[in-house]
Amino acid sequence: MWAGRHVVLGVSGGIACYKSCFLARRLTEAGARVDVVLTQAAAEFVRPLTFEALTGRPVARSLWEAGGALAHIRLAHEADLIIVAPATAHLVARVAQGLADDILTAVLLARRAPLLIAPAMNDEMYARPETEANLARLRAAGVAQVGPEAGALAEGPSERPGRMSEPATILAHAARLLARGGPLDGRRVVVTAGPTREPLDPVRVITNRSSGRMGFDVAAAAWERGAEVVLIAGPTSLEPPAGPSIRRVDTTAQMEAAVREELPSADLLVMAAAPADYRSVEVASRKRARGEGSLSLTLEPTADILASTRGSRKPGAVIVGFALETGDAVARGRGKLERKDLDLIVINDATEPGAGFEVATNRVTILDREGGERVLPLMDKRAVADAILDLAAARCV
Numbered sequence: 001m002w003a004g005r006h007v008v009l010g011v012s013g014g015i016a017c018y019k020s021c022f023l024a025r026r027l028t029e030a031g032a033r034v035d036v037v038l039t040q041a042a043a044e045f046v047r048p049l050t051f052e053a054l055t056g057r058p059v060a061r062s063l064w065e066a067g068g069a070l071a072h073i074r075l076a077h078e079a080d081l082i083i084v085a086p087a088t089a090h091l092v093a094r095v096a097q098g099l100a101d102d103i104l105t106a107v108l109l110a111r112r113a114p115l116l117i118a119p120a121m122n123d124e125m126y127a128r129p130e131t132e133a134n135l136a137r138l139r140a141a142g143v144a145q146v147g148p149e150a151g152a153l154a155e156g157p158s159e160r161p162g163r164m165s166e167p168a169t170i171l172a173h174a175a176r177l178l179a180r181g182g183p184l185d186g187r188r189v190v191v192t193a194g195p196t197r198e199p200l201d202p203v204r205v206i207t208n209r210s211s212g213r214m215g216f217d218v219a220a221a222a223w224e225r226g227a228e229v230v231l232i233a234g235p236t237s238l239e240p241p242a243g244p245s246i247r248r249v250d251t252t253a254q255m256e257a258a259v260r261e262e263l264p265s266a267d268l269l270v271m272a273a274a275p276a277d278y279r280s281v282e283v284a285s286r287k288r289a290r291g292e293g294s295l296s297l298t299l300e301p302t303a304d305i306l307a308s309t310r311g312s313r314k315p316g317a318v319i320v321g322f323a324l325e326t327g328d329a330v331a332r333g334r335g336k337l338e339r340k341d342l343d344l345i346v347i348n349d350a351t352e353p354g355a356g357f358e359v360a361t362n363r364v365t366i367l368d369r370e371g372g373e374r375v376l377p378l379m380d381k382r383a384v385a386d387a388i389l390d391l392a393a394a395r396c397v
């Protein structure tokens with residue numbers, strides 16, 4: 001996504017400047033060429049040297065000394081994307097008025113690339129009608145905005161927005177802007193994630209060790225590619241990704257009902273969840289005490305969600321299943337792909353180190369309906385998510 005992309009990161013003079021250092025770092029690590037442009041006030045908060053060291057590139061801070069004449073035009077025209085984070089009240093006002101009185105505003109006025117701003121300011125400044133009007137004007141001109149959010153400000157906690165969005169959130173919005181016109185832009189993607197749990201009594205459940213990480217990463221990656229994403233999540237303690245709308249479910253029956261509801265409008269379904277395969281035939285209405293002696297459970301299979309919702313699929317929808325096996329994974333995965341009428345199946349072997357549940361990495365093989373087989377190396381789950389979406393997006397025609 002970011003490799004080879006040229007990003008201009010404009011930084012204006014707010015206390016959130018320190019977070020822009022992380023942003024510059026993350027973009028550079030992801031492979032982008034990052035040119036930082038500072039206002040004079042921003043340079044009071046963070047020295048240009050810091051950004052130079054983080055990006056490995058010179059920092060522009062004045063119209064009169066920035067690597068020669070017309071540097072602002074070169075930056076404006078070469079950029080694939082411009083991000084301004086933080087965008088102060090003053091910067092927003094200047095851009096809304098079309099001013100070009102320093103190098104950052106000159107770059108912004110001459111821009112050809114999409115612009116994302118991350119406002120950050122005192123909550124009173126943000127609530128002021130002047131600021132509101134300036135931001136509305138920029139949005140009407142096609143400028144994308146992320147945040148601000150409520151939470152801790154330099155002067156103390158606030159219930160009202162003002163705080164700059166976190167770098168990870170800004171990056172997700174920036175990626176989405178870059179993905180405009182791509183194969184998943186505007187598509188509806190439904191992703192299931194995590195385990196489900198089946199009650200035995202009011203306090204005990206049967207569940208499994210799925211963390212939800214794989215599905216959360218697929219949902220985040222699909223959203224960054226421009227999709228409208230619904231994430232149907234079983235119980236997990238993970239922080240939800242910025243962007244996708246989340247439907248929380250508990251049991252396999254609830255997950256099945258949610259998939260059935262969302263499926264008719266889905267262009268792509270990625271079933272990354274590990275729903276409980278069995279539930280207790282009887283659910284006690286009270287907690288059974290240990291002193292009552294040994295306990296036998298009779299379990300019955302839960303619904304096979306992919307099979308039972310097959311009739312709800314939108315014609316032409318791309319369906320991706322997952323199969324976690326403990327041996328003979330490829331042959332069993334191929335059988336599932338055919339039986340469940342899938343386009344792709346992602347298989348992994350829970351007995352392999354670094355793969356499967358409760359780890360940040362995965363080693364998967366992706367089978368397709370035409371008989372193709374791709375064996376991927378051990379990768380972090382976000383990279384696996386991107387590999388899955390590359391293949392799935394190519395089928396969304």
Ligand SMILES: Cc1cc2nc3c(=O)[nH]c(=O)nc-3n(C[C@H](O)[C@H](O)[C@H](O)COP(=O)(O)O)c2cc1C
Pocket residue numbers: 011012013014015016039040041042087088089090091092120121122125
């Ligand atoms: C300690 C300190 C923190 C500030 N934080 C903010 C801020 O978060 N948001 C903001 O809009 N202005 C903030 N300001 C005010 C701006 O620095 C001031 O409006 C400046 O003119 C902005 O210039 P620029 O937009 O060209 O960078 C702060 C000022 C100081 C001294």
